[in-house]
Every structure is written in C-alpha cells, then in structure tokens.
Amino acid sequence: MPFSDTLGLFAGFLTSAGFLPQIVKSYQTKKIADVALWQPILLIISMSLWFTYGLLTGQMPVIVTNAFAIACNAVILVMKFIYREKK
Secondary structure, three states: OOHHHHHHHHHHHHHHHOOHHHHHHHHHHOOOOOOOOHHHHHHHHHHHHHHHHHHHHOOHHHHHHHHHHHHHHHHHHHHHHHOOOOO
C-alpha cells in the first residue's frame, strides 16, 4: 500500500473517530437532545457524496473512511430518535 493511502486512511480514521465520543456518551446517558437533528443528516449526505466520489475515482482511503463516518452518523441519527425526549 502506498504511503499516501496509509496517510489518507490514518487521517480519515482520526477525523471519523471524532464521532465516537458522542456515540459513547449518548449511549451511556441515553440523552442526545443537545445534538441538532440536521447535523448527522447533513453529514450523512455530504459523506455519501465523498464516498461516491471515492468509488468513482478508486480512492480507497476516501471510500473506507467515509463509509465509517456514515455509519457513525447513522448511529447518532438513530439514537436521536430512540433517546428523544417524550413530550
């Protein structure tokens, strides 16, 4: 694997790993009201476009890291509905 791919995977992993603390905290507290609904939606859309770009250009770091980030944001979005406050 070329160094540029390794660097891209590492950078993308660190960027995507930024979502993990929110997932863990939300799971532990069962509260996610402070996360805006549109944040994970917009991130899923934009990362899906990057994922598609990666597929079209064959850039494995773009594909892998955006797939992971999409999954993280999908979890956040699902938690947003599961842990929503009942009115």
